[in-house]
Amino acid sequence: MNDTIKSAIADHALAEYPRECCGLLVLQEGHEVYVPCRNIAARPTEDFRLAPEDYALAEDLGPIVAVVHSHPGGMARPSGADRKMCEQSGIDKWVIVSLGVQSDGSTAIDEWFEFGPTGYIAPLLGRQFVHGVHDCYDLIRSYYQLERGILLPDFERRDNWWEDGASNLYLDHYREAGFVDVGPAATLxxxxILLMQIRSxxxxxxxxxxxxxxGVMLHHMHGRLSGRTVWGGMWTQCLRTVLRHEEVTP
Incomplete structure (x- = not known):
């Protein structure tokens, strides 16, 4: 990146602080141009979701060569969610700029970092929750890939889809993912897969x-780290049905 692009990214990051800024580098007539985009994440001070309309407009300008975002008050190193999104994006270069309050009370850029896809899969334990990236379904996908060698399809899921009065994503898609419903009374x-209903x-x-x-369940609750817990008590009260993958069904 040249100084002009870095300056444009820095100005955007400072203007959005303490929110994470996000944008795209687009190739126009052989030169990279920075296109600032809107961050529509539910928690924009902690993560980012680039507005789809902004992505489409950037594509109209030229080929997208990099995704850019900031880490306010943090280090310019990719989080597990950043690395996962990098793998999903199909874009070879990602850029992080960190910024924060300096000793004199001003807000300024601290450092820059570039990275790309490496085949990364986050560890099953200790993931930070980012809906649609690292959530309960993504944990299932990773478990089946790492432990069973089975690649499950991904499905787009909006934040709080279970509150829109219509969506039923797990039951609408489990057959596409190769599962059968063996019922809540099945011998585990x-x-x-234990499907539960929690304040839906x-x-x-x-x-x-x-x-x-x-008697152990692996899961990833909203706002918590992924981890193991004892299967029983309140969890069994929330159970609605059990899904079993066709490749492991007797």
């Missing part, structure tokens, strides 16, 4: 965990 096997206005399952065996 390792790898079974749609009255539909909106959370899922993976049964690991020996």
């Amino acid at each position: 096997q390792a790898g079974d 206005k749609n009255d539909v399952p909106n959370h899922a965990g993976i049964y690991l065996g020996d």
Whole structure:
């Protein structure tokens, strides 16, 4: 990146502080141009979601060569969610700029970092929750890829889809992912998916965990780190049904 582009990105990051800024580098007539975009994430001070309309407008200007975002008050190093989104994006270069309050009370740029796809899959334990990126369904996908060698399809999911009065994403898509419904009374096997309903206005399952065996569930709750927990108590009260993958169904 040349100084002109860095200056444009820095100005955008400072203008958005303490929100994360996001934008795209577009190739126009052989030169890279920075296109600032809107961050429509539910928690813009903690993560970013680039507005789809802005992405489409940038594509009209030329080929997209990099995704850019800022880390206010943090280091210019990719989080697990950043690395996951990089893998999904199909874009070879990602740029992070960090900024924060300096010793004299001013806000300024601290450092820059560039990275690209490496085949990264986040560890199953200790993931930070970012809906649509690292959430309960993505944990299921990663578990099946890492532990079973099975690639499950991904599905677009809006924030709080379980509150719109219509969506029923798990039950609408489980067959496409290769699962069968064996019912809530099934004798559990390792790898079974436990569909639960937790404060869902749609009255539909909106959370899922993976049964690991020996009375243990792996799951990722909203706002928490992914982890293991004992299967029982309140979780069994929330259970709506059990899904089993066709490749492991007797």
